[in-house]
Amino acid sequence: MKIVEGTITLKLPEGSKEVLLKNLYLSCDPYMRLIMTKGSASDLGAFTPSSPLTGYGVSKVLESGHSDYKKDDLVWGFTKWEEYSLVSSTQILFKIEHTDVPLSYYTGILGMPGVTAYVGFFEIGSPKKGENVFISAASGAVGQLVGQFAKLTGCYVVGSAGSKEKVDLLKNKFGFDDAFNYKEEPDLDAALKRYFPEGIDIYFENVGGKTLDAVLLNMRVHGRIPVCGMISQYNLTQLDGITNLANIIFKRVRMEGFLANDFYHLYPKFLEFLLPHIREGKVVYVEDIVEGLENGPTALVGLFSGRNVGKQVLVVARE
Amino acid sequence: MKIVEGTITLKLPEGSKEVLLKNLYLSCDPYMRLIMTKGSASDLGAFTPSSPLTGYGVSKVLESGHSDYKKDDLVWGFTKWEEYSLVSSTQILFKIEHTDVPLSYYTGILGMPGVTAYVGFFEIGSPKKGENVFISAASGAVGQLVGQFAKLTGCYVVGSAGSKEKVDLLKNKFGFDDAFNYKEEPDLDAALKRYFPEGIDIYFENVGGKTLDAVLLNMRVHGRIPVCGMISQYNLTQLDGITNLANIIFKRVRMEGFLANDFYHLYPKFLEFLLPHIREGKVVYVEDIVEGLENGPTALVGLFSGRNVGKQVLVVARE
Numbered sequence A, B: 001m002k003i004v005e006g007t008i009t010l011k012l013p014e015g016s017k018e019v020l021l022k023n024l025y026l027s028c029d030p031y032m033r034l035i036m037t038k039g040s041a042s043d044l045g046a047f048t049p050s051s052p053l054t055g056y057g058v059s060k061v062l063e064s065g066h067s068d069y070k071k072d073d074l075v076w077g078f079t080k081w082e083e084y085s086l087v088s089s090t091q092i093l094f095k096i097e098h099t100d101v102p103l104s105y106y107t108g109i110l111g112m113p114g115v116t117a118y119v120g121f122f123e124i125g126s127p128k129k130g131e132n133v134f135i136s137a138a139s140g141a142v143g144q145l146v147g148q149f150a151k152l153t154g155c156y157v158v159g160s161a162g163s164k165e166k167v168d169l170l171k172n173k174f175g176f177d178d179a180f181n182y183k184e185e186p187d188l189d190a191a192l193k194r195y196f197p198e199g200i201d202i203y204f205e206n207v208g209g210k211t212l213d214a215v216l217l218n219m220r221v222h223g224r225i226p227v228c229g230m231i232s233q234y235n236l237t238q239l240d241g242i243t244n245l246a247n248i249i250f251k252r253v254r255m256e257g258f259l260a261n262d263f264y265h266l267y268p269k270f271l272e273f274l275l276p277h278i279r280e281g282k283v284v285y286v287e288d289i290v291e292g293l294e295n296g297p298t299a300l301v302g303l304f305s306g307r308n309v310g311k312q313v314l315v316v317a318r319e
């Protein structure tokens, strides 16, 4: 990644049907690393070498050649990692209607990671009250929400994360029943047996690798594993081998991969569910705000060492 | 495994509620190896050391202390690897009502493996006409049926098996669209890309290991993997590592383990579906019949080198 200066005319070309955006908040998302590896995960999109990165963001409309949008509309969707962007109207996903919550939330709790947590837990996880839920990368953009959704559902919830600070957040801010620092557990299987003596009903999978392999030894009969991500593998050239998969037979476990994009039709229902909880303080959200486009690369790379505490947001401009 | 001689009084003990069986056909099933490994797959049951093996079989009732059964009833369910067995009535799963088909079928096509193929393909696989189906261990007790069910559904069906003879069976007897000998494919990924240039919608998983890892590179969006078994792993102490699991995210694949036992309530529906097809010759079944209890251990062990061609049945007595 390189930071490059350029100029853009802040005026739509004559007859253009595109939309001119001022980018406010950009979202740092793990999948962006994945699609930097040629040939991998092409379903998630691709970057064009020597063009700006593309990604989720919150933007303000400066000028619109498309009748769905007008000047000063706030929108979230796909934009580019630059101050101003000319995008096709199809790249915009939603107009932002509710501004009594922080605008940056539309990169996180009210944006793609929020939808991910919502559909992954409720639609793919099929949770029931009283079930045992384990979440990895639990303090992150997606994980912190899954844990709170699980608590709202009446589940017993344990999360793993990579630092004491994050473990404290899980227990004290997000209301998890328990949490542990996976980096300090030499034997993940033993750790899981300690927190889940009766096994795990739902494992919300964010990291893959050794964590998944240990979880497979601890699933309960008819357990579910919504497979959201496997961040521990995205930077590897030699992938970890999962050896305990046969357990999904004896335990009749369903593992199911999903992408938030397939579920945007549920966005209105999602907002209806979540906005009241946010307004009443029943669901909280921690963001890690980094200022300035020039700090984008470091913020993005930081996801893979756990530098971020909560949702990694990059501020380009505040309005 | 040891062959041991003993005596049994062919008379129910006074007041017993048990059932005295004459065993006719015994079923050699891969899971029997699994439960010989201590601590593994205890959900599947366990053997008692120095007692006869237990397993699926077809038997004739000699005497019954339970009102559900009477002398000369034919039954299938759990019995013991011996000539005569005293069993609890709860070990008997079903009374055999249809005897116009070979009795041995109740160890295979009309027994547990049949139910496995039926629920694994139709209930877990959710097949649709025109979809691409791949089956491993395709000529075996379960696989040969899955392939025929998939053809009945209007799918494109390819199977893998471990010898030329089995590949010929798949293509010429069971009506698979194509088949290959996995032992002659140095690059399974390349083989799958040859047979499925557009990818696989349903992979019926019988073997695990390298085959599964190659399949994961070739699944289509929203594909399903009913995970029936992973026979390539049952004899290993060092299990193969699966490295390509992250593909189930980008491709939104559902992998689901299941056990036939959970679905015996569907047995009447299953018979209603399958019996007419058998009678009309629209579904065929190949059995590998071994005579004599003393040949049981070799037959059972043979499953793990692919010695069996079709369903491995052990004949104890023909009536």
Ligand SMILES: NC(=O)c1ccc[n+]([C@@H]2O[C@H](COP(=O)([O-])OP(=O)(O)OC[C@H]3O[C@@H](n4cnc5c(N)ncnc54)[C@H](OP(=O)(O)O)[C@@H]3O)[C@@H](O)[C@H]2O)c1
Binding pocket: A029, A030, A031, A112, A113, A116, A137, A138, A139, A140, A141, A142, A143, A160, A161, A162, A163, A166, A206, A207, A227, A228, A229, A230, A231, A232, A233, A258, A259, A260, A261, A303, A304, A305, A306, A307, A308, A309, A310, A311, A312, B249
């Ligand atoms: N399926 C979808 O549609 C979808 C959508 C969004 C996100 N995702 C996936 O969801 C997961 C979480 O994404 P997010 O946006 O919420 O990110 P995040 O959790 O906010 O940030 C990534 C976190 O992953 C953890 N991590 C990094 N390397 C790790 C490793 N080697 N082992 C274990 N943990 C590691 C770090 O936390 P620690 O300090 O705790 O290690 C880091 O803070 C990712 O796998 C992502 O790809 C999927």
Ligand SMILES: NC(=O)c1ccc[n+]([C@@H]2O[C@H](COP(=O)([O-])OP(=O)(O)OC[C@H]3O[C@@H](n4cnc5c(N)ncnc54)[C@H](OP(=O)(O)O)[C@@H]3O)[C@@H](O)[C@H]2O)c1
Binding pocket: A249, B029, B030, B031, B112, B113, B116, B137, B138, B139, B140, B141, B142, B143, B160, B161, B162, B163, B166, B206, B207, B227, B228, B229, B230, B231, B232, B233, B258, B259, B260, B261, B303, B304, B305, B306, B307, B308, B309, B310, B311, B312
């Ligand atoms: N979930 C359930 O309820 C359930 C019920 C029944 C069976 N199963 C499972 O379904 C699978 C098939 O069972 P089945 O009864 O139909 O057995 P089968 O296919 O009739 O016999 C086993 C076959 O597996 C193949 N095999 C053995 N070792 C292998 C290896 N290392 N790699 C690849 N293939 C190997 C051999 O065929 P080749 O010559 O083709 O290699 C052998 O003939 C097994 O995994 C079994 O555990 C599950």
